[in-house]
Amino acid sequence: MSLYRVHLLPAQQGDCILIEYGRPERPHRVLIDGGLAGTWTHLKGLIEALPIEQRRFDLLVVTHIDQDHIEGALSLFKSPPEGLSFDDVWFNGFKHLEESDLEDFGPLHGERLTTHLWTAPAWNQLFGRRAVVVPDTGPLPTRELPGGMRLTLLSPTRARLRKLRGVWAKRCEEAGLNPQVQPPPPAPEGLEPMGGIDVAALLAGGFKEDDAEANGSSIAFIAEHDGRSVLFGADAHPSVLRASIARLDGGRAKVDAFKLPHHGSRKNVSTELLALVDTPRYLFSTNGSRHHHPDREAVARVLARKQPAELWFNYRGPHTEPWDSDELRAEWRYTTRYPTTAAGGITLDLS
Template sequence: MITVEALPARAGDCLWVEWDDGTRRRRMLIDGGTVGAAPALAERFARQPVGRRDFELVVCTHLDDDHIGGLLGLLTSPPEGFSTRDVWFNGHHQLLPRDLLGLPKAEKLTALLARAETPWNTATGGEAVVVPTDEAEPLPVTELPGLRLTLLSPTWDGLRALRDDWDAWKAEQRRKAGEEPAAPPDLLGPPRPAVEIPWRRLALDYSPDRAPRNGSSIAFCAEHTGDGSRVLFTGDAHAEVLVTSLRRLAPDGRHRVDLCKVAHHGSAHNTSPELLRALDCDQWLITTDGGHRVRGEEAKYRPGEGSHPSLRAMARLILGARWPTLWFNHRVPSTERYEDGFLQHRLGFRAQYPPRGTQGISLVVGPGTVTHAPPPR
């Protein structure tokens, strides 16, 4: 089995993953949330015995602040006992030409990794973590003790798009003084009564994500080599890239996964109808607190109605399988709308949340099953 803890990382991702390999407990960390969400990661380390803070892998999927921010604090002042055998991050050493990566937090992470001599992309010999362009080539596979990782994203096209668009990114950084622009508002606005929402029409309303940063996102499928349980970790990857890779894995059918972390916090532009047809999955993890931005470094995100998860993406998930389950790591208005029992019965889905008064959710994933993890002893 694989345990996935979606820490309360505000509008970002911070996934603490554990599994057994038959001899011991192993760990992997995927992203760190925003800088403001760093206390959640620190609290999780505080609950972890010092002798069990070694990681097989730390993944920074891409350079957006809501994924990279918390990792800066972790690597700047590592907690006692922390170590990792590898870090996956496509920084300026992997982009061509090599001097174009200038986003401040990405530069900071690059400097931290280099200065501390932390293992960095050792699985790829120090080169980019990337899917081969030639579809006749097999997808890259990394074997960890007890866990097999199959890379699905990014492609070289995604990394080149980030490179080629870099002048625009730098101009944006000058305008925003190092902050990212606000996420576009949900076109339908704040939550409204369920009866007003045209779910079936919304499910068909899809346009792809074209943001270069998201196109550079590392995504992979993790499979437990013992029981075969599978989790798809998507980062903020483009749906079209994921579909192409999934077709390489299952050219004649749908690729089975027991749990899928929904890409880009449930954005309308990263969960396509074609992606759902490429997957055999009915358990979906949505990581967001709504993502509403306010000014100021300490309050960069404000929980609330926000733009995530999008009604369009949720409509596709709900209507794309028989009785799917939506797992949320935050209770906010934009996620609690799915708690409505009448809506669940009418559309045929289930919604699961952290216990009231808490944030963050911990799941145990087995072959064909996903359940709440028991509370720590």
């Protein structure tokens, strides 16, 4: 069987995910997000460890403009390792919000990335250089990558991109910038600790969906290769994911792993969403340092499905370690996977 490997890199409270697939001796690669600025040191080392002839990636996906997803990608364009290139970059800039008619200055980071991408050979190339977006009706968009990787887009919708447009414009105005819809002219030369866990009590609380515009614009998709698949949820809104999954054959997503949206936030992991995803593995990308993710309520909703589950954490810390409990594992029928080093990061091998 060919390679299918998912690396949840140590991206602090953010996402930086490397997918490798195909022939083990010469795999294809997809990079999803770049984490915070500090993630770049780790990511750069990983890329520089590759032979120069293998530093051509099939795709870079910058899911949305929040700092914990985009900052490391900005560093990547500012000082790329020798030989690094991407056949396509998926990122919805302001011009894509316009045609589809934040968190911590996310739109300003979006403008910085847009400046780099104007000169890129491929920007949303597989979508005709237009928005990466799920249409309101008809089949979900699918795209094929070299080596046989098939991506099925689940998020964002046109409505979610439209909501982000006003926020983006307002933040740019406050910073004295004009959102870029045309290429710029050429530059002149020259923790709080968790207490005991009561899963039943956590399940008794209500659910309120995330309403952040940037999160709602997230690019989320299912990546399938050689009979194996992973749902990468970015920070997408659960109602958007549910609506797209309902459009799949059978109205369900049967995948080998689910990278939960928004780092396991209680506002992005709903019981209704989980009920539509058949999977044995749930992936969490966060060290919990800022927003204390994953939320206990989100993990409890996973366990409430009462099916054997593997919880994969890319950090061991105050908000993940309490689930390393023999008592809880016995009662709720799950297993845990943690990094083997204090630096964080974990790899799921579906080969």
